[in-house]
Structure formats: structure tokens, C-alpha cells
Amino acid sequence: MSKQADSLQIANVSRRRFLKGMAGAGALVLAVRWTPSFAQDQEKAYGADAMPNGWVDDPNVFISIDPDGTVTVTNHRAEMGQGIRTSLVMVVADELGADWDRVRVEQAEGNEKKYGNQNTDGSRSMRHWFEPMRRAGAAARTMLEQAAAQQWSVPVSECKAGVHTVVHQPSGRALGFGDLAEAAAQLPVPERSTLQLKPASEWRYIGKNSGPQPDGKIGQRPLAIDGEEIVEGRAVYGADVRLDGMLYAVIARPPVYGAKLGSFDDSKALKVPGVVKVVTVGGQPIAFNPLGGVAVVAENTWAAIAGRNALSIQWDNSTAGDNASYDSIAYRKKLEQTAKSPGKVIREKGDAEAALADADRRVEATYYMPHLAQAPMEPPVAIARIVDGKAEIWGPVQNPQATRDTVAGRLGMDPAKVTVNVTLLGGGFGRKSKPDFVVEAADLSRQFGGRPVRVQWTREDDLHHSYFHAVSLDHLEAGLDGEGRPLAWRHRTLSPSIGSLFGPDPKHKGEFELGMGFSTMPFDIPAIRLENPEASAHVRIGWYRAVYNLPHAFAIQSFASEMAAAAGRDHRDYLLELLGPARKIDPRDFGDSWNYDENPQLYPIDIGRMRAVVEKATEAAGWGREMPKGRGLGLAVHHSFVAYTAVVLDVEVTDAGDVIVHNADMAFDCGPQVNPDRIRSQLEGACVMGIGIGLHSEISAENGRIQQDNFHQYQIPRMSHAPRNIRVHLINGGFDEPLGGVGEPGMPPVAPALCNAIFAATGKRIRRLPVGDQLRS
Amino acid sequence: MSTINTTINGKSEAIQDVDPSTPLLWVLRDHLGLVGTKYGCGIAQCGACTVHIDGSPVRSCSTPVSAAQGKSVTTIEGLAVNVGALTAVQQAWVEHDVPQCGYCQAGQIMSATALLKANPNPSDADIDAAMSGNFCRCGTYPRIRAAIHSAAKAQRGEKA
Numbered sequence: 001m002s003k004q005a006d007s008l009q010i011a012n013v014s015r016r017r018f019l020k021g022m023a024g025a026g027a028l029v030l031a032v033r034w035t036p037s038f039a040q041d042q043e044k045a046y047g048a049d050a051m052p053n054g055w056v057d058d059p060n061v062f063i064s065i066d067p068d069g070t071v072t073v074t075n076h077r078a079e080m081g082q083g084i085r086t087s088l089v090m091v092v093a094d095e096l097g098a099d100w101d102r103v104r105v106e107q108a109e110g111n112e113k114k115y116g117n118q119n120t121d122g123s124r125s126m127r128h129w130f131e132p133m134r135r136a137g138a139a140a141r142t143m144l145e146q147a148a149a150q151q152w153s154v155p156v157s158e159c160k161a162g163v164h165t166v167v168h169q170p171s172g173r174a175l176g177f178g179d180l181a182e183a184a185a186q187l188p189v190p191e192r193s194t195l196q197l198k199p200a201s202e203w204r205y206i207g208k209n210s211g212p213q214p215d216g217k218i219g220q221r222p223l224a225i226d227g228e229e230i231v232e233g234r235a236v237y238g239a240d241v242r243l244d245g246m247l248y249a250v251i252a253r254p255p256v257y258g259a260k261l262g263s264f265d266d267s268k269a270l271k272v273p274g275v276v277k278v279v280t281v282g283g284q285p286i287a288f289n290p291l292g293g294v295a296v297v298a299e300n301t302w303a304a305i306a307g308r309n310a311l312s313i314q315w316d317n318s319t320a321g322d323n324a325s326y327d328s329i330a331y332r333k334k335l336e337q338t339a340k341s342p343g344k345v346i347r348e349k350g351d352a353e354a355a356l357a358d359a360d361r362r363v364e365a366t367y368y369m370p371h372l373a374q375a376p377m378e379p380p381v382a383i384a385r386i387v388d389g390k391a392e393i394w395g396p397v398q399n400p401q402a403t404r405d406t407v408a409g410r411l412g413m414d415p416a417k418v419t420v421n422v423t424l425l426g427g428g429f430g431r432k433s434k435p436d437f438v439v440e441a442a443d444l445s446r447q448f449g450g451r452p453v454r455v456q457w458t459r460e461d462d463l464h465h466s467y468f469h470a471v472s473l474d475h476l477e478a479g480l481d482g483e484g485r486p487l488a489w490r491h492r493t494l495s496p497s498i499g500s501l502f503g504p505d506p507k508h509k510g511e512f513e514l515g516m517g518f519s520t521m522p523f524d525i526p527a528i529r530l531e532n533p534e535a536s537a538h539v540r541i542g543w544y545r546a547v548y549n550l551p552h553a554f555a556i557q558s559f560a561s562e563m564a565a566a567a568g569r570d571h572r573d574y575l576l577e578l579l580g581p582a583r584k585i586d587p588r589d590f591g592d593s594w595n596y597d598e599n600p601q602l603y604p605i606d607i608g609r610m611r612a613v614v615e616k617a618t619e620a621a622g623w624g625r626e627m628p629k630g631r632g633l634g635l636a637v638h639h640s641f642v643a644y645t646a647v648v649l650d651v652e653v654t655d656a657g658d659v660i661v662h663n664a665d666m667a668f669d670c671g672p673q674v675n676p677d678r679i680r681s682q683l684e685g686a687c688v689m690g691i692g693i694g695l696h697s698e699i700s701a702e703n704g705r706i707q708q709d710n711f712h713q714y715q716i717p718r719m720s721h722a723p724r725n726i727r728v729h730l731i732n733g734g735f736d737e738p739l740g741g742v743g744e745p746g747m748p749p750v751a752p753a754l755c756n757a758i759f760a761a762t763g764k765r766i767r768r769l770p771v772g773d774q775l776r777s
Numbered sequence: 778m779s780t781i782n783t784t785i786n787g788k789s790e791a792i793q794d795v796d797p798s799t800p801l802l803w804v805l806r807d808h809l810g811l812v813g814t815k816y817g818c819g820i821a822q823c824g825a826c827t828v829h830i831d832g833s834p835v836r837s838c839s840t841p842v843s844a845a846q847g848k849s850v851t852t853i854e855g856l857a858v859n860v861g862a863l864t865a866v867q868q869a870w871v872e873h874d875v876p877q878c879g880y881c882q883a884g885q886i887m888s889a890t891a892l893l894k895a896n897p898n899p900s901d902a903d904i905d906a907a908m909s910g911n912f913c914r915c916g917t918y919p920r921i922r923a924a925i926h927s928a929a930k931a932q933r934g935e936k937a
Contacts (some may be wrong), residue, residue, distance in 0.1 A: 079878075081915045082877070223871060226876075227871045227874065230879035231863065233814070233854045233856075237815075273796060375914060377913070379817075424880075681917070684920070687916065689915075689916050710819070711822035716914060719918045719921065720909045726919050
């Protein structure tokens with residue numbers, strides 16, 4: 001990121017924020033900001049530079065120090081379990097030289113002008129913020145050292161920050177951070193080019209407790225910053241915010257996507273004790289807008305739920321088009337038919353059709369992945385109030401700035417008049433990057449004269465009105481030579497696009513959707529043809545953890561196993577041959593100029609790293625060993641979010657057809673590992689969630705209505721489904737590589753590894769997810 | 778609307794103006810402000826709302842408040858005897874960095890606490906049986922299992 005310093009702008013930065021307690025004194029705090037200047041620099045922006053509102057590294061924005069030495073670090077990214085409130089604070093604390101026990105975290109409100117980009121998705125938080133947060137910490141440390149030098153009238157070069165103190169090295173005199181805070185706050189922020197970042201050898205928190213899984217041992221790393229509050233029930237999630245005079249709302253929304261309210265009878269609802277009023281909420285089935293419907297507003301949540309149960313509503317499907325007849329089984333069959341004909345060509349190498357025709361042997365398979373709902377344990381919930389023409393929001397939102405803008409749009413307000421307080425998220429997984437539920441609360445508060453209103457989604461609401469993971473159908477054909485070597489590969493992928501959420505249905509996947517493991521398929525095969533036939537959307541489609549990587553990896557990694565079986569070869573050996581020799585591929589050579597918005601020269605598709613995770617996972621799992629009857633090892637590898645994951649699952653299929661996942665070995669390479677234990681826990685979680693996708697989870701529709709009402713029908717993994725052992729092997733953690741993603745890339749290879757293991761155990765091939773009862777006789 | 782007399786986290790409560798069929802969960806959260814107990818499904822599937830009534834784990838989303846009449850209710854806020862002093866289970870949760878998002882963990886801890894009270898040395902199968910009604914979407918199950926074993930060990934150590 002060195003070239004970024006060129007167009008640095010520093011504008012009237014007040015330093016008062018640095019001193020705790022003066023932040024609220026009306027001090028104007030402007031961010032030091034790098035502004036992309038495309039006119040001067042024809043180079044495309046990548047990484048954090050490519051994000052709306054970029055990044056900020058001003059210590060005055062992120063760090064304040066109390067006179068008693070307490071260091072408060074502002075975390076501006078949403079915390080949904082990925083541990084960013086701990087990990088980014090570790091980075092700042094390390095560069096600053098702060099003692100972990102004297103550091104606290106404060107959550108930023110939604111304000112990208114001040115904080116830089118806050119949209120917490122795409123596995124980007126650490127990838128984009130490691131360097132700015134290091135610089136913020138280093139700048140604050142330098143200011144403390146300068147303040148000490150002034151106080152002692154000595155050269156600053158003789159003053160060095162230790163742990164929470166600055167020491168004058170020749171004399172041994174020392175001053176605590178708290179003693180220096182006020183003087184440091186008066187100093188200018190040092191020029192970025194003058195900052196001295198600490199060498200890794202001086203880090204006390206970053207990267208600690210790395211290496212093999214500590215097998216139950218408790219490491220010395222900083223523990224999660226919110227851990228104690230969570231286990232005591234004191235941590236505040238969106239649902240936990242309580243305001244005086246607050247009303248509680250539950251909303252009935254149109255069951256069919258695009259339908260609208262016809263008529264309703266609220267006479268019974270109004271008789272429910274505690275129900276205050278029944279009102280309508282306007283909706284628009286596009287982007288982050290609410291779906292609309294009928295809101296029961298009450299004195300408590302239970303009255304609102306009971307009131308809604310007593311509503312009688314006629315929905316009008318006339319605006320829903322053929323969504324009203326959407327049947328997910330019929331739709332799958334339609335996709336199967338469509339997949340028989342060629343589609344829009346995405347990538348072509350050699351003459352795949354001719355090579356397929358000439359092949360000694362052809363392998364063919366069709367894979368299906370259903371709709372999924374993110375189903376975070378905390379269903380969507382938000383609180384809004386409007387006072388003196390200003391709106392205030394409390395909610396578990398992944399994208400606070402989009403929340404602010406969407407609420408402002410709904411209320412006809414300047415976004416500057418909307419304050420978004422970001423609570424902890426009780427899970428996100430992509431669902432809470434869409435603030436439709438917050439807009440509902442804002443709309444209702446306005447209808448009640450600005451009174452605080454909490455909108456609570458029930459689990460039924462969450463499953464019926466998710467932004468669903470799109471259904472996907474993938475048809476693959478391969479041609480093998482007489483030795484079983486691959487000659488040709490043809491892959492047709494069909495799936496509604498998230499583009500359908502934002503405008504006219506494009507019916508084809510966009511570049512970023514194809515770039516999630518489809519156009520970027522890395523196998524070294526002489527002839528390749530990748531096609532994307534048409535598929536239209538009939539429900540609300542949105543991001544789900546790892547997004548289109550899930551079906552692409554499921555299809556490609558299952559099919560590699562099928563090819564190996566057809567060739568009579570060991571799957572691991574065959575997979576390594578498909579990957580080919582270690583090399584770095586520029587994704588643009590595959591027609592993908594998206595590359596997770598990262599610079600393809602810094603972040604090529606590195607086949608050497610893919611091979612390394614395959615080798616590590618298989619070695620750790622004892623690949624090739626004799627397995628008991630009914631038990632097998634399954635392998636899959638995938639590159640996503642500029643990180644590399646290979647998974648081997650040890651799976652038993654019982655005589656009754658039950659699947660038991662005994663062990664998992666996950667080899668993961670995300671480059672630098674800032675908080676290795678949290679990386680491990682993210683991978684453990686991805687393993688469990690991936691097993692759920694493989695075994696149980698499915699959202700289906702009939703007559704346009706979602707058929708799963710609650711967790712008795714939408715199955716998610718339980719304790720008994722989790723492997724007894726999930727061994728996460730973190731490799732290649734050197735800080736000379738650029739940072740990769742963590743939250744999502746663990747997911748995609750899990751379901752194909754599961755199905756490959758089922759094949760190894762039973763000889764039965766699962767091509768339609770979830771496994772469900774397909775193995776029961 | 779009768780009065781429900783109950784004890785919540787050691788404190789006597791006379792709950793008034795509440796329909797006795799109201800789920801205990803919403804009385805705890807909305808009426809008493811004890812928001813550590815979470816809503817997850819409303820149909821006793823996910824376990825996020827688990828509390829103890831007279832020491833036994835119940836799903837408060839599907840338990841009418843009337844069931845607490847004359848009984849003693851413990852929520853996550855009242856689990857530790859002293860504020861700030863963690864129980865062995867809570868301590869193990871912190872040390873294993875069990876929580877990811879943390880939303881389900883109050884329910885997990887209440888179930889695990891009840892399990893260890895009934896069975897001080899649970900096997901993995903015992904843990905599966907006792908904990909499979911508590912969902913965690915983040916997938917913290919391996920760490921929950923490790924933390925339960927760890928807490929069991931610590932509790933046995935205390936007794937010894």
C-alpha cells in the first residue's frame with residue numbers, strides 16, 4: 001500500500017479526541033484520508049482503496065487515552081462472531097505498546113466519512129484494516145514518545161514506548177501513557193511516511209499462539225474482549241436494547257415475493273390485551289427496502305405476536321408475476337432441462353466439444369444445491385426513534401452506512417440526521433448486511449410520532465423472508481483419455497443472480513458471482529468450456545456466507561472425485577494432477593477481473609498454495625489408510641476470498657443410513673494470521689455450518705410460499721452433528737504474504753468433502769443437497 | 778390477570794398485569810428487563826431461551842409464566858452467586874474462547890450447568906444427549922464440548 005501516501009490529504013484534524021473526555025466538547029474531528037485520484041492515476045483501485053469511503057488511519061479517530069492510562073480503541077466493523085472487536089484492537093494495542101489489561105473497546109456508530117468503509121462482509125475486515133490500524137497505533141505511539149521528549153527536553157530518538165509507558169533510555173526515566181495523553185493530544189499526527197511500524201519480533205499480541213491446535217491447552221493470547229460479558233448475559237445484542245416508552249412491533253409480510261397487501265381485518269388482533277394499534281408498512285420488493293405488510297404494535301413482544309396471529313389478511317399476488325406459482329422442485333427440473341443446452345460462454349480454452357467427442361471415456365454429472373436461509377440465532381430486530389427531526393437506530397447491522405442511507409431515504413432525511421448505533425450481532429452470515437428490518441422500525445417510529453419502536457422478527461419471519469441463498473444447478477462433463485487423464489472439461493452453471501435484487505433480473509450470474517470459483521476454476525486441463533445458461537429469480541436472493549462459492553465448490557470438487565473414480569485413481573493424487581504444477585495464475589487470464597476486489601498481481605490464484613493445503617489436510621488425516629467398513633475419507637479444496645482451504649472429513653454411514661462425521665482435518669492458508677485462535681474457531685464453525693448444508697438444510701417453495709416455518713423444518717446442525725475432532729491446520733502464516741479472508745473461505749469445500757467421504761464409505765454418490773434421507777433404505 | 782409470585786435469581790417477584798399464559802421468556806425480557814435470556818425460535822427447538830426452574834433446565838419460550846408460580850427461576854444473570862464471579866462453567870467458556878457471536882451461549886451455559894449438576898463427569902455421548910437441543914449457528918460445538926469437560930474437571934477438583 002506504499003503508493004497510497006502520494007495523494008494523502010490532511011485536513012484540520014483536531015487532536016482533542018485523543019484525550020478522553022474532550023471528544024464531546026464540540027471539537028471538529030476530520031479524518032486523515034486518502035482520496036483515490038483516478039484522473040492522475042489510471043491504475044485501478046484495489047482492496048480497501050476500492051471500497052466506498054476507503055480507509056482511515058487517523059489515531060484521533062480510533063484511539064483515546066484516559067489520564068488514568070485506560071486506552072479506548074474504537075472498532076468500526078460489525079462484530080458478528082468473527083472476533084473483529086478483539087482482533088483489530090490487538091493490532092492497535094500492539095503497535096501502540098498498550099497493556100492488554102488496560103485496553104477497552106468502543107463500538108463506532110455508522111459513519112463512513114469518519115471511519116472509512118464499515119460494510120462488514122466479504123471476509124474483508126482484517127484484510128483491509130490491518131495496515132491502517134497498525135499505522136493508527138504507530139502514530140499514537142510516536143505522539144506519546146514526542147510528548148515525553150518534550151517533557152524531558154531530550155531528543156525524541158532517546159524515548160521509546162515500552163508497555164504502557166515511554167522510557168527515556170539513557171536515564172531510565174519513565175512516564176505512563178496516561179501521564180502523557182494530554183500533551184500527546186496537542187501534537188500533530190505524524191506524516192504517514194515517517195511512521196516506524198514495529199517489527200514482528202516486537203509484537204506481543206499479533207500472531208501469538210499460532211502453530212498447531214493446542215489440544216485443550218489454554219494459550220497466552222488475549223482472550224475475546226467480550227467473552228466475560230457474553231457468558232454473564234450482559235453483552236448487548238440488537239434485541240436487548242430497551243428504551244423508555246418503547247413499543248413492540250411484529251409484522252405480517254406478503255408470503256410471495258413481490259405480492260402486496262390486499263385487505264385485512266384487525267378486529268380480533270385489537271382485542272388482544274396489550275395490542276396498541278395495527279398499521280400498515282409500505283414496501284417495495286427491491287434492494288434493502290422492506291417487503292411491506294401489516295404491523296401489530298403492542299406494549300410487549302408477546303402481545304404483538306399474539307396480535308399478529310389474530311390478523312386475517314388477504315394478500316394480492318397480482319404484482320408478483322410468476323413468483324406466485326414458484327415451486328422449487330419444478331424449478332429444479334426446469335434447470336435440469338436448461339442445462340442440457342449450451343449457455344452463455346464464460347471461458348473457453350481449446351475445443352472442449354471436439355475433445356469430449358473424441359474422448360475414450362466421458363464422465364457426466366449434475367449437482368444441485370437448494371435455497372438456504374442464513375438463520376442467524378438472533379433473528380432480525382431493530383429499534384428506532386425520531387426526536388426533533390433526527391432519527392436514532394439501534395440494531396445488529398453488518399452495513400451501518402447502508403443502514404443509515406436507507407433509513408434516511410425512507411424518512412426523507414439527510415443521512416447526517418440518522419444515527420446508527422451498532423450493537424453486537426447475534427450472527428450475521430450475510431442476512432444482516434441488508435437493513436430492511438431497520439427501515440421497518442424507522443417507518444413505524446415515524447407513524448407513532450417518533451416514539452421508540454422495536455421490530456422483532458420471529459423465526460418464522462426470518463425463514464419466510466430471508467434474502468435467500470440462490471438455488472444452483474451445475475452440469476459437468478469431462479472427457480478422459482485411455483489412461484484416465486483429463487482431456488476436456490465442460491461446466492454449465494445455472495443460478496439466479498443477486499443482481500435480481502437490485503433491478504431487472506439479469507438471469508445470468510454477474511462477474512463477481514462467476515468469479516467465486518466458477519470462472520476461476522484452476523484445473524490444468526487441455527480443453528475447457530464454461531457456460532452460464534439462463535436462470536431467473538422467484539424469491540428474494542442475497543448473500544449467504546461464502547455465497548456462490550458454495551455450489552461451485554460442491555459441483556467442481558464432487559466432480560473431480562467422480563473423475564478420479566472413473567479413472568480408477570486415488571482422489572488425492574488425481575486432484576493434485578488436476579491442479580497441475582505450482583504456478584501463479586492471474587485471474588484476468590480466466591476472464592475474472594473482479595478477484596474479490598484485490599490486486600491480481602498481489603493476489604494471484606496460487607496453485608502451489610492450493611497443493612500445499614491438499615497435502616497438509618490429507619497428511620494430517622492419514623489419507624490412504626485402511627478404513628473400517630462403512631467409513632471413508634473425503635477430500636475437497638477451494639480457493640475463495642483470496643485464501644485457500646482443503647478439508648478431509650472422516651465419515652461413517654451406518655446401516656440405517658445415518659451419517660456420522662467423526663473427524664475433520666482442515667488445512668487453511670490465509671497468509672498472515674493475526675489472531676490464530678480466532679481463525680481456528682472460524683474454521684471450526686465453517687466446518688459445522690458446511691456439514692449442515694451437506695446433511696440437512698433446505699429452503700423450498702410451493703406456490704411461491706416458503707415451506708419451512710421454523711427449526712423443526714429448517715434443520716441446522718446440532719452438537720451431535722459436529723465432528724468430535726475438528727483439527728485446523730494453519731499453514732504459511734508468514735507476514736510477507738498479503739492478508740487473505742477468514743470468515744467465509746472455510747465453508748465451500750466442506751459439503752463436497754462430506755459427499756466424497758460418503759462415496760468412499762458406501763459407493764453412493766450424493767449429487768443433490770442436502771443428503772437428507774437419501775442414504776436411508 | 779392474577780399475580781404470579783415467584784423467585785427470580787434469588788429475589789421475590791410478584792408479577793402483575795401479565796396474562797398467565799405469556800411465555801416466561803417474554804416476561805423475563807420485556808417486563809423484568811432480564812435480557813440475557815434470548816429468543817431464538819419460540820417453539821422450544823433451539824434452546825437459546827433456556828433457564829432453570831428449581832434447578833431444572835426449561836425452554837422459557839414455551840413455558841407459561843404461570844409455571845413459575847411458587848418456584849425459583851434462575852437465568853444467566855443469576856447463575857454466578859456473586860456479580861463478577863464466574864461459575865466453573867462460565868470460566869471454562871471464557872478460557873476456551875467458546876463464544877463466537879455469543880447469542881446462543883446463555884442457553885448453552887444454562888444447559889451445560891444443569892448437565893454437570895446431574896452428571897459431574899459426562900461422556901461425549903452424555904454431552905450430545907444433553908446439549909443437542911441447544912443450537913449454535915456459529916458452530917462452536919467442539920469448544921462447548923471441550924469447555925464442559927474442562928468445567929467438569931474443575932468442579933470435581935473443587936469438591937476434592
